Amino acid sequence: MKEADQPQGKKKKKVIKHRVAMPEQDPEVRIRNFDEVPLGYTPEQAQAEARRCLQCKKPKCIDGCPVAVDIPGFVDLVAEGKFVEAARRIKQTNCLPAICGRVCPQETQCEAQCILGKKHDPAAIGRLERFAADYEREQGLVELPPKAPPTGKKVAVVGSGPAGLTVAGDLILLGHDVTIFEAFHKPGGVLMYGIPEFRLPKRIVEEEVDYLRRLGVRIELNQVIGKSITLDELFDEEGFDAVFIGVGAGLPRFMNVPGENLGGVYSASEYLTRANLMKAFAFPDYDTPIVCGRHVCVIGGGNVAMDAARTARRLGAEEVTILYRRSRQEMPARAEEIHHAEEEGIVFRLLCSPIEYTGDERGMVRQVRCQQMELGPPDESGRRRPVPIPGATFTLDTDLVIVAIGSGANPLLTQQAPGIKLNRWGYIAADQRGRTSRRAVWAGGDIVTGSATVILAMGAGKTAARDIHHYLSNPDAPWVEEPSAQEVASSET
Amino acid sequence: MARILAKSELAPKIHEIVVEAPRIARKALPGHFVVVMPDEHGERIPLTIADFDRHQGTITLVMMVVGASTLKLSRLEVGQSFYALIGPLGKPSEVEAAGTVVMVAGGVGAAPVYPIARAFYELGDRVITIQGARSRELLFWTDRLAAVSHRHIITTDDGSFGRKGLVTDPLREVLEEDRDKAIGCVYAIGPAVMMKFCARTTEPFGVKTVVSLNSIMVDGTGMCGGCRVDVGGQTLFTCVDGPEFDGHRVDWDLLISRQNIYHEQEACSLEKYLQQFQGEHAT
Numbered sequence A: 001m002k003e004a005d006q007p008q009g010k011k012k013k014k015v016i017k018h019r020v021a022m023p024e025q026d027p028e029v030r031i032r033n034f035d036e037v038p039l040g041y042t043p044e045q046a047q048a049e050a051r052r053c054l055q056c057k058k059p060k061c062i063d064g065c066p067v068a069v070d071i072p073g074f075v076d077l078v079a080e081g082k083f084v085e086a087a088r089r090i091k092q093t094n095c096l097p098a099i100c101g102r103v104c105p106q107e108t109q110c111e112a113q114c115i116l117g118k119k120h121d122p123a124a125i126g127r128l129e130r131f132a133a134d135y136e137r138e139q140g141l142v143e144l145p146p147k148a149p150p151t152g153k154k155v156a157v158v159g160s161g162p163a164g165l166t167v168a169g170d171l172i173l174l175g176h177d178v179t180i181f182e183a184f185h186k187p188g189g190v191l192m193y194g195i196p197e198f199r200l201p202k203r204i205v206e207e208e209v210d211y212l213r214r215l216g217v218r219i220e221l222n223q224v225i226g227k228s229i230t231l232d233e234l235f236d237e238e239g240f241d242a243v244f245i246g247v248g249a250g251l252p253r254f255m256n257v258p259g260e261n262l263g264g265v266y267s268a269s270e271y272l273t274r275a276n277l278m279k280a281f282a283f284p285d286y287d288t289p290i291v292c293g294r295h296v297c298v299i300g301g302g303n304v305a306m307d308a309a310r311t312a313r314r315l316g317a318e319e320v321t322i323l324y325r326r327s328r329q330e331m332p333a334r335a336e337e338i339h340h341a342e343e344e345g346i347v348f349r350l351l352c353s354p355i356e357y358t359g360d361e362r363g364m365v366r367q368v369r370c371q372q373m374e375l376g377p378p379d380e381s382g383r384r385r386p387v388p389i390p391g392a393t394f395t396l397d398t399d400l401v402i403v404a405i406g407s408g409a410n411p412l413l414t415q416q417a418p419g420i421k422l423n424r425w426g427y428i429a430a431d432q433r434g435r436t437s438r439r440a441v442w443a444g445g446d447i448v449t450g451s452a453t454v455i456l457a458m459g460a461g462k463t464a465a466r467d468i469h470h471y472l473s474n475p476d477a478p479w480v481e482e483p484s485a486q487e488v489a490s491s492e493t
Numbered sequence B: 001m002a003r004i005l006a007k008s009e010l011a012p013k014i015h016e017i018v019v020e021a022p023r024i025a026r027k028a029l030p031g032h033f034v035v036v037m038p039d040e041h042g043e044r045i046p047l048t049i050a051d052f053d054r055h056q057g058t059i060t061l062v063m064m065v066v067g068a069s070t071l072k073l074s075r076l077e078v079g080q081s082f083y084a085l086i087g088p089l090g091k092p093s094e095v096e097a098a099g100t101v102v103m104v105a106g107g108v109g110a111a112p113v114y115p116i117a118r119a120f121y122e123l124g125d126r127v128i129t130i131q132g133a134r135s136r137e138l139l140f141w142t143d144r145l146a147a148v149s150h151r152h153i154i155t156t157d158d159g160s161f162g163r164k165g166l167v168t169d170p171l172r173e174v175l176e177e178d179r180d181k182a183i184g185c186v187y188a189i190g191p192a193v194m195m196k197f198c199a200r201t202t203e204p205f206g207v208k209t210v211v212s213l214n215s216i217m218v219d220g221t222g223m224c225g226g227c228r229v230d231v232g233g234q235t236l237f238t239c240v241d242g243p244e245f246d247g248h249r250v251d252w253d254l255l256i257s258r259q260n261i262y263h264e265q266e267a268c269s270l271e272k273y274l275q276q277f278q279g280e281h282a283t
């Protein structure tokens, strides 16, 4: 046994193989409501689960966490029943634990590194994170941390997704004057308009935003930067000293197959925005309508596809089919989401891709023709590339199609900001510190990496916030770092 | 902000609303639109900016009541505010000297046509405006349009005012009379069917024809694709690539069918709202 595998403490801890099960809403019930599916641990359950942790001397789980939460530390506090302290320990590095505990892909991050997981269930780190954060909030024990004295510097944050919220939260504590500009009428980014209520209750996002407001962050809604105000104007007219761009990956992708513009064919972002942000699930109490299909097809195999499929199910679909062009192994969605979707009766048709939609006389989609695929040699992503099987097609009846094949960079802001260099996919080019090619402008989150995760967006926000603070303290330092000797050497070889 | 400073009913179901919106007014150009939400439960409705006053910091919107959200919008009183007002969105009109321009305004389209006509007029172009409505009572802003036009032709479907007939009749005549090819471009703004037939009318004359499409939208910033249209075989987004497009290249049948996706739901939500409204006012 290597040292890291050795549990801490004198006497060897008894290994408990299975994690404490999380109570969940029954699938038959939950497909008729939009309430959260996993119900959360009770304090007793949380303590029992926390006690499974081996408290490794050299914990690997922390390496698996993009923001390096002190996992053994907070888990130990939960085990001791010090729930509020546990929440505060997490918040030292992760300001949105109630959200991350729910939506982070722990199975490929912290929990993938857990030593227990080698033979048994890994410690349920995500569930414990959620528990601690919920406990602190529900008991009304969230405290406002002390703020540094005002620096007199003004920072604009464009976009209120997890990247922007993190930047704002960190910089306000350092004494800067922070304003978030958000294009939509509600703050939160994908947390608000993309991820459905049954996976992330909007009340939680609202409370996190409210917390920032109480700290003194100003939030200007309905402001599209690049349209209502340009980047130049943020500096020249509104007097900001630094700008962080966290506008997400807000450009829906379509496949450009015939019939894709028929009524009843949505991009996932339109479908989910209507359902979540505009609350079309409560139509006609809310005015925004949505097509409620009976035979729904969702194209894609990521979290977004699962969210769309499960939303359609709750909006009354009799049958929801996910069409994915690769096989089960390559599906990018989290294991838990696939599992929940299956429990809810979502059908998976793998190795196929739509090639044509046909509609009725009103222009509404009625059928989809699909091409069957097989797996060929691996592509640049390392996953085996799907190749069409000649002549193998099939047709499904459908009255609602949701295209969830990813998103790209929305050029609305960058078109109006010529000083900002983009990479070849149209995302903003930023260095390790989040600096763009333009002085005093940082970027982070999906607009830099392409669609990724909440925690990576937050991580990018943290890094940028640290550098913004550094810059505001020495604004005359050179903007572009001199390449280190090592970098020069490696670029020469 | 987004406070209503003045409002009036221009014609049955057609309302003019002047809103306080200094940031939008500062940037507004002819052809731009805004997205409006009457209240938290409302839809996001795109409306073309019908006028703007940079000094006063106001914009003017003209809207027709067609569903629950537009009805709610029309019922907001002076002093109240929209729940949300976002803009200016879309690409502005390309106002470049064109010699003579023909502005065709159908119904409520008179409002978005006005700032564009004014811009051409101020540029020194000769402006011929053809304004149509179903009947006399639905005509509005005739004086405003006349003030920025060298020639102003009015048609009504029922002949209750001006010429009897559709806007396409005078449009064809104007083009036929134009032997020395002075007409550089035609603008047609109004209901989709009217724009479609205007584009058909001008096509044989080979005159550039710009239309402003009224697709159903959600965000208005290119994030959802709900507003997609087919222009010359290419899928474009009305909110960011438009709203103005080459009328000869638009797939009109697709536009019209996409405008009707929610036909049934819209009727249902209007009915629900009316019942609720009557309930409240009966007591």
Ligand SMILES: Cc1cc2nc3c(=O)[nH]c(=O)nc-3n(C[C@H](O)[C@H](O)[C@H](O)COP(=O)(O)OP(=O)(O)OC[C@H]3O[C@@H](n4cnc5c(N)ncnc54)[C@H](O)[C@@H]3O)c2cc1C
Pocket: A103, A104, A105, A158, A159, A160, A161, A162, A163, A164, A181, A182, A183, A184, A187, A188, A189, A190, A191, A194, A195, A196, A223, A224, A225, A226, A246, A247, A248, A249, A250, A272, A303, A304, A307, A412, A413, A444, A445, A446, A447, A451, A452, A453, A454, A455, A457
């Ligand atoms: C349906 C769905 C499910 C997902 N599920 C998960 C999951 O389970 N776990 C996980 O880790 N990740 C998940 N993700 C990915 C995750 O949500 C994103 O990676 C993350 O939200 C990116 O954060 P961000 O701050 O970069 O941008 P966003 O969250 O996209 O926020 C950007 C914000 O900027 C605003 N904005 C855009 N342009 C402008 C402008 N010009 N001016 C002003 N504001 C602007 C937008 O309106 C938006 O509010 C999911 C994504 C989707 C769509």
Ligand code: FES
Pocket: B216, B217, B218, B219, B220, B221, B222, B223, B224, B225, B226, B227, B228, B237, B238, B239, B240
């Ligand atoms: S309205 Fe959403 S992309 Fe145009």
